[in-house]
Amino acid sequence: MSDHVASRGLYVAIFLALMVLTAMTVAVTYIDMGNANLFVAMGIAVTKATLVVLFFMHVFWSDRLIKVTVVTSLVFLVILFAFTLNDYLGRGALGVAGR
Amino acid sequence: MPNGHAAAHHEALQHHFDSLQQQKDASTFGMWVFLVTEVLFFGGLFMAYILYRTWYPDVWLAASHHLDVTLGAFNTAVLILSSLTMALAVHAAQTGNKNGTALFLVLTMVLGVVFLGVKVVEYSDKFTHHLVPGPTFQFDAPYQRTAQIFFSIYFAMTGMHALHMVIGEGIMLYLLVGALKGRFSAAYYTPVEIGGLYWHFVDIIWIFLFPLLYLVGHH
Incomplete structure (x- = not known):
């Protein structure tokens, strides 16, 4: 249930993990990995966001209804990104009028 | 609740709910x-970011620096x-620590003001260096026109984020007044809980904005 009371120590541990990940995301920009830089940065950001959602926002202890709602937002975000990119990036590949 | 009628006497319980x-x-x-x-609202802005970065990768590299x-x-x-x-404010409310709730809400508000203050410094720096899109925009060739796209997206995304921060400060103020009036207890702290959800959400948006806007390519 969402009225679970987590320990203050856990919140501080999550905070420290978020600070370490922030330092990491700045540090890796000094290493040239080409296009991989973006994916490493996004991987770190997704990890940080997951920690915030699960523990600061209590989703880890929440009802299944809340968990499904959170995942639903991501499903619609993926639909937005995937269908839009499919159109914009795919237009040049097809010799269709109006591109 | 073992007895629904007993819970119904809590002053925060509205008549159309069975229990707190x-x-x-x-x-x-x-x-x-x-x-x-x-x-999905911010998703639209991120979608614009993805498209323009895909089309103008060199501009992104030059402008982000x-x-x-x-x-x-x-x-x-x-x-x-x-x-x-914020998480500690919710924790204090959950455990019926009224002074702790107020203290952590004040700390959250102060940190929010620090964030917005730094943002003001950054924005004014963009104005002095002619990096605000429009007739006064100046940027090194060959990106003197296209770099405006990056800065338009920078101001749109960080501006919408800052607006959410300002609204968050208002929510924190409302919660602080409630905490000082002793409106919250271990039995009823829902406003602090869902106000916290909003604050953490705004934090998550910045977690993505920081690497996407400030850390393009390598340094």
Whole structure:
């Protein structure tokens, strides 16, 4: 249930993990990995966001209804990104009028 | 609740709910549904970012280097710390610690003001260096026109984020007044809980904005 009371120590541990990940995301920009830089940065950001959602926002202890709602937002975000990119990036590949 | 009628006497319980637990579950679910619409609202801005970065990768590299990584990283740390104080404010409310709730809400508000203050410094720096899109915009060739796209997206995304921060400060003020009036207890702290959800959501948006705007390519 969402009225679970987590320990203050856990919140501080999550905070420290978020600070370490922030330092990491700045540090890796000094290493040239080409296009991989973006994916490493996004991987770190997704990890940080997951920690915030699960523990600061209590989703880890929440009802299944809340968990499904959170995942639903991501499903619609993926639909937005995937269908839009499919159109914009795919237009040049097809010799269709109006591109 | 073993006895629904006993719970019905709590002053915060509205008549159309059976119990405080049901009322809290409904409020929390409502806040999450709102946050889903917020994800898609910011999703549109991120979609614009992805498209233009795909079309103008060189512009992104050149323009991003005009943002101050130190200030951006400092603000990221400030917001993460404010999320900790927000989580501790909710914890204090859950455990019936009224002074703790007020203290951590004040700390959260102060950190929010620090974030917005740094943002003001950054924005005014963009004005002095002619990096605001429009007739006064100046940028090194060959990106003197296309770099405006990056800065348009920079101002749109960080501006919408800052607006959410300002609204968050208003929510924190409302919660602080409630905490000082002793409106919250271990039995009823739903406003602090869902106000916290909003604050953490705004933090998450910045967690993505920082690497996408300040840390393009390598340094």
